[in-house]
Amino acid sequence: MSIVVTYNKLVEFGDCDPARIVWFPNYFKWIDAASRNYFTQRGVPPWHATEREFGILGTPVVDTHAQFTNTASYGDVLSIHTRITQWRKTSFVMHYEVMRDHCSIMTCIETRVFAKHVGNTPDSSHHQIKAIPVPEFIKQLCGFSQ
Amino acid sequence: MSIVVTYNKLVEFGDCDPARIVWFPNYFKWIDAASRNYFTQRGVPPWHATEREFGILGTPVVDTHAQFTNTASYGDVLSIHTRITQWRKTSFVMHYEVMRDHCSIMTCIETRVFAKHVGNTPDSSHHQIKAIPVPEFIKQLCGFSQ
Amino acid sequence: MSIVVTYNKLVEFGDCDPARIVWFPNYFKWIDAASRNYFTQRGVPPWHATEREFGILGTPVVDTHAQFTNTASYGDVLSIHTRITQWRKTSFVMHYEVMRDHCSIMTCIETRVFAKHVGNTPDSSHHQIKAIPVPEFIKQLCGFSQ
Amino acid sequence: MSIVVTYNKLVEFGDCDPARIVWFPNYFKWIDAASRNYFTQRGVPPWHATEREFGILGTPVVDTHAQFTNTASYGDVLSIHTRITQWRKTSFVMHYEVMRDHCSIMTCIETRVFAKHVGNTPDSSHHQIKAIPVPEFIKQLCGFSQ
Numbered sequence: 001m002s003i004v005v006t007y008n009k010l011v012e013f014g015d016c017d018p019a020r021i022v023w024f025p026n027y028f029k030w031i032d033a034a035s036r037n038y039f040t041q042r043g044v045p046p047w048h049a050t051e052r053e054f055g056i057l058g059t060p061v062v063d064t065h066a067q068f069t070n071t072a073s074y075g076d077v078l079s080i081h082t083r084i085t086q087w088r089k090t091s092f093v094m095h096y097e098v099m100r101d102h103c104s105i106m107t108c109i110e111t112r113v114f115a116k117h118v119g120n121t122p123d124s125s126h127h128q129i130k131a132i133p134v135p136e137f138i139k140q141l142c143g144f145s146q
Numbered sequence: 147m148s149i150v151v152t153y154n155k156l157v158e159f160g161d162c163d164p165a166r167i168v169w170f171p172n173y174f175k176w177i178d179a180a181s182r183n184y185f186t187q188r189g190v191p192p193w194h195a196t197e198r199e200f201g202i203l204g205t206p207v208v209d210t211h212a213q214f215t216n217t218a219s220y221g222d223v224l225s226i227h228t229r230i231t232q233w234r235k236t237s238f239v240m241h242y243e244v245m246r247d248h249c250s251i252m253t254c255i256e257t258r259v260f261a262k263h264v265g266n267t268p269d270s271s272h273h274q275i276k277a278i279p280v281p282e283f284i285k286q287l288c289g290f291s292q
Numbered sequence: 293m294s295i296v297v298t299y300n301k302l303v304e305f306g307d308c309d310p311a312r313i314v315w316f317p318n319y320f321k322w323i324d325a326a327s328r329n330y331f332t333q334r335g336v337p338p339w340h341a342t343e344r345e346f347g348i349l350g351t352p353v354v355d356t357h358a359q360f361t362n363t364a365s366y367g368d369v370l371s372i373h374t375r376i377t378q379w380r381k382t383s384f385v386m387h388y389e390v391m392r393d394h395c396s397i398m399t400c401i402e403t404r405v406f407a408k409h410v411g412n413t414p415d416s417s418h419h420q421i422k423a424i425p426v427p428e429f430i431k432q433l434c435g436f437s438q
Numbered sequence: 439m440s441i442v443v444t445y446n447k448l449v450e451f452g453d454c455d456p457a458r459i460v461w462f463p464n465y466f467k468w469i470d471a472a473s474r475n476y477f478t479q480r481g482v483p484p485w486h487a488t489e490r491e492f493g494i495l496g497t498p499v500v501d502t503h504a505q506f507t508n509t510a511s512y513g514d515v516l517s518i519h520t521r522i523t524q525w526r527k528t529s530f531v532m533h534y535e536v537m538r539d540h541c542s543i544m545t546c547i548e549t550r551v552f553a554k555h556v557g558n559t560p561d562s563s564h565h566q567i568k569a570i571p572v573p574e575f576i577k578q579l580c581g582f583s584q
Contacts, residue, residue: 012325013339013350013455014463018193018512019203019261019275020340020456024210025174032171033304036366046367047164047305048312057165058305064170065211071275074328074456075338115165129165129217158471159485159496163305164312164366166486171306179450182512192513193451194458204451220310220474221484310485311495311553311567316502317470320463339456349457356462357503363567407457421457421509 002083003143005041007034011076021071027106028064031096034080035059035112038094042141055116060129062091066108076100085109087144090131114138148229149289151187153180157222167217173252174210177242180226181205181258184240188287201262206275208237212254222246231255233290236277260284294375295435297333299326303368313363319398320356323388326372327351327404330386334433347408352421354383358400368392377401379436382423406430440521441581443479445472449514459509465544466502469534472518473497473550476532480579493554498567500529504546514538523547525582528569552576 009030017023039059040046050056072078079099086093091113098106113131155176163169185205186192196202218224225245232239237259244252259277301322309315331351332338342348364370371391378385383405390398405423447468455461477497478484488494510516517537524531529551536544551569 010325012321013328014321014324014461016456017204017452018454018456018458019206019263021206021275023178023452024207025171025178025452028171028174029304029306032169032306033302036305040367048365058163060165060167060217061170061214063211063213065209067209068207071206073340075332117165129167156471158467159474160309160315160317160467160470162310164308164310166310169306175450175452178452179448182451186513194511219486221478309496311498311555313498313567315470316499317463317466320466324461324463350455352457352459352509353462353506355503355505357501359501360499363498409457421459 002085003042004081004083005034005038007037007080007082009033009078009080011072011074011078013074016074021073024068027066027068027098027108030078030080030098031108031110032061034082034096035094035110038082038084039138039142042143044138044141051116054135056114056132056135057116057129058114059112060115061110061112062131063111064108065110066106068106070100070103070105072100072105078105084142084144087134087139090114090133092134148231149188150227150229151180151184153183153226153228155179155224155226157218157220157224159220162220167219170214173212173214173244173254176224176226176244177254177256178207180228180242181240181256184228184230185284185288188289190284190287197262200281202260202278202281203262203275204260205258206261207256207258208277209257210254211256212252214252216246216249216251218246218251224251230288230290233280233285236260236279238280294377295334296373296375297326297330299329299372299374301325301370301372303364303366303370305366308366313365316360319358319360319390319400322370322372322390323400323402324353326374326388327386327402330374330376331430331434334435336430336433343408346427348406348424348427349408349421350406351404352407353402353404354423355403356400357402358398360398362392362395362397364392364397370397376434376436379426379431382406382425384426440523441480442519442521443472443476445475445518445520447471447516447518449510449512449516451512454512459511462506465504465506465536465546468516468518468536469546469548470499472520472534473532473548476520476522477576477580480581482576482579489554492573494552494570494573495554495567496552497550498553499548499550500569501549502546503548504544506544508538508541508543510538510543516543522580522582525572525577528552528571530572 118128264274410420556566
């Protein structure tokens, strides 16, 4: 059974669009915060610390699939229930359910990787990143057991 | 063959995160702009006009599936190639490919609906919306032919 | 003495830019939320309710002056202390101090108005708004006394 | 006479709030892009290049004062006219005028500095930055002459 970590978000006026409902890209902002919060709650250090020690600069998304079932508006308090449903060699799957009380607003399944920077060539303006094997200590902190 | 409409976006410093790459929720902002731009280029009036005339307040997303294959950073010019790949009775499917020159950055497949407001009950704070059948004139403008 | 209402904000990874500090436009998002929260805490109904009853659709900013004294980054908890320092006939002045513990991050002084929509002309695409006199009941709720 | 550089921005649906006008924090996003664009147009390299060579990671805002005179909504094309009105020893003043055709929407005066990172102490999670003297070559590129 996977650990569930909950992140709450009060929807603000400016999160809503002229149709007076949450503008959907904002859900991805909150999901990203919920993902980071999951690791924080499990004791994983902030990315600036993991970057210094292990080169890990974060967990970029490589695939995301979301479904929107109900709308939300400002004043609503949303609870984002987050868990990791799968650990692979160089990626992992996060599952999110966004609720307003007992009403499901949105669900999302993401594949993320742990990434580090690739050394830039001198004339490259791009900060290339690449996936690294999932760090064992993070898996352990997140409750993975064989 | 479906019509392709292209929307360009210059990535800005503030679109990037501490890993120095585009923060992924921003792609959904630009995709939403590309979706609206698709309709504008095909001659569909702005939503405030369609709302006044037909009650149509926009095209909320009900399902989105995106894959991120390369990173982008500020100074990059992204081209978002948008087309409609399917018309259903009360929904349609939009396909996006985000390119930097010949490099694919991200692809996304969305299901959207045309929506109008449902009359609020006096004590309801929520602006409920519901899907309506796809308007024939919009399908025609977008090049649909039987 | 004016009432102070505090709004807390946990800074997220995506709120920060490639310099790894909060991207400054985000402070204005949080200040706007703190402004709305001030009224909510004082018992002022949400804008969709005030719009239905009085035509008041919000409190747009007409003038803002901010000073940034320290940087913040993700993981920081910011407290935004908000108060109203002046009531004028058709505007009011809000003052914000953004703190991380005892360290001042940013201060801001804004002039806002209570606004309602002006009837659009049929061929106008613009949603014009205009300032109205400050509603007495809101001044009372916010602790104003002569 | 100072050089004026213009940056155009098409206002999108998602840039607007439930009052159907641009949500004001978005103006600061566009102003920040206009500021960066000013330097790009004058031949100043991107910040990742200046950071590598000179340690300069950008131009954080230390003071901003904005006035909003008219509203804008989606579909509007805004032109942001940017110039530098003053060079000081360790800061400079940027002036912005946001126009829709001949209608002034917003003006803003900002003080910015050129900043570099201060070495973090090992146990510090904060990325401290500090102002450096305005680089001569940037002043020259921006048309400053004694």
